[in-house]
Amino acid sequence: MTEDCILKIDGVTKRFSNDLDIAERTARKLGAKIEPVTVHAVDGITLDVRKGEVLGLVGESGCGKSTLGRMVAGLTPPTDGRILYKGQNVAELKGTAARDAALRIQMIFQDPMSSLNPRLQVRDIIGEAPRVHGIVGRREMAGYVEDILAQVGLDPSTGKRYPHQFSGGQRARVGIARALAVKPDFLVCDESVAALDVSIQAQVLNLFVKLRQDFDLTYMFVSHDLGVVEHISDRIAVMYLGRLVELGDAEDLIARPNHPYTQALVSQIPTFETGKKTYQAIKGEIPSPMNPPPGCHFHPRCPFAHDRCRSEVPVLKQVAAGRMSACHLNDSAA
Amino acid sequence: MNPLLQVTDLQTHFFTRDGVAKAVDGVSFTLEKGQVLGLVGESGSGKSVTGFSILGLVDPPGRITGGQILFDGTDLVAGGEPALRHLRGKRIAMIFQDPMMTLNPVLRIDTQMVETVRAHEDVSHAEALRRAREALVQVGISPPDERLKSYPHQFSGGMRQRVAIAIALLHKPDLIIADEPTTALDVTIQAQILSELQTLCATSGTALIWITHDLAVVSGLADRLAVMYAGRIIEEGPTAEVIARPRHPYTRGLIDSVPRGKRHGAMLTQIKGMTPSLLKLPKGCKFMPRCPRADRVCEAEPSLVPLTSERSVRCFHPHDDAEEVLQP
Incomplete structure (x- = not known):
């Protein structure tokens, strides 16, 4: 199991806190009880990604x-915990090794209109990174970009156009082409469709399915x-308020979900x-991550919540082969 | 009995510098009292512009250039602003996609709701407030008294949409036009809004036009479906019929494009190409360049042909009635 694990997320936590402004700092010095507000965006997640798989x-x-995705792609450092790419802690790598690791993991964003530079031609958007990183020489560049455009199903002659001259679907393809240009083997797709x-x-x-086969991507x-x-x-993997609540094989998880x-x-x-379908709604709203409920984060909305759920955080543990779930109900059933 | 709403050959065109965009080009449908149309x-495709046209909300350079919109016997196109003024917010209400755009950010909810009540009815402020409170309770906002005194930014996205629905319900309208009201919401919140609107329509007999890009969302809610493409209705019929046995190749393509689990990891059936620009529509059938069944015949313009008393389709080569896409 360990040898085919390409990426290991180990107890990763991300906290965002606001800096106090000058008035608040002064008030605090004078004895006011003002604390910076901290949001636990990601709260101690441990997860393995196997080589060649698609992890949803x-x-x-x-x-x-999305925060977890951005940490994996190296766009924001975790507050706690480690992200190991092929066994190496990405944060501790230096120089060329760090750069290589960063190139291996690429991200595809939700809105290509805001992630592509509107003032660059598409061939420059795609060609810039491989040129800077010395993956392709200046002379082969034109052919290289045309190849990638063809791979993502765009007409190679469209390289001279600007992002606004494409339709939404084509722009999504440009975003994918941009990520593929540095020959990554791991793609983080954040709401890409x-x-x-x-x-x-x-x-x-x-x-996405075709590229996975062609380039052996994860x-x-x-x-x-x-x-x-x-x-x-x-x-x-299913997340709720910064925590992983369930993880399992896709078909099985949909067919037999364990966590409420x-x-x-x-x-x-x-x-x-x-x-006609009668919609059965879960009651309530997602609580604010600034002030999450104690115990199991889901308990205020959970139809099966009992006393233990209100005080004790459930741990993610194996409930069946290849299935992890974080719910106290699994203990009482056993 | 006359239908509640009868739209006949509606034409809404946008006159731009690059040419005339026929956003709605000959749309006709009828809606009975209490019916839900998807x-x-x-x-x-012109679905939102159709909804806006009914309430006269099309801004220049757009304009309704032809057709008739009969609401309970009144022609809204010929009647223009004076006719619409009495109906908007009173007998026809609209719910928009983004409630942040419809609610005034600098006014409290109670101010906005009282204003809506008193725009159409000469009632006291206290009575208007009581009605506003009642509407908030109806959409499940609690505690209503406290929430009435809040500003829109103090609500979450789902709550804001409920406030927008509450405002739409204030006058117990005969018709609600909902333009993608759950698209911006999370699935659990979407389910809440769907279940509430479903109950509200069933109990109050309000007719609903639900405008959406998501066939799956509307399939559990609507009595009838009308599928639009390039400004026209290309297929219409009872929901169960359209979903189980789509006759138009486009409807079939739409249903096949949605991932449905059973074919996990396999390639999805896709519709080739993309939606044509309204300024450069192909001749004949507008779907022809993307259609797997197209041939020479399709170079002529097909019309919306009734297949049965309930169903019609705009295609020269519709799929066979016997072919089922979905097993019930």
């Missing part, structure tokens, strides 16, 4: 899934859309109905 |  990361807004129309979304999802697929994640992933939150999510995947 | 299409 789902959760609702504010659950920390969320903004697309259904028919275009299918095209881009198919492209994906971490971050999305709020359980239907999409179920389709593309081998394994699914996963059960609720699965029941709410919109499906095609040929009769 | 208006489905991708971006640029």
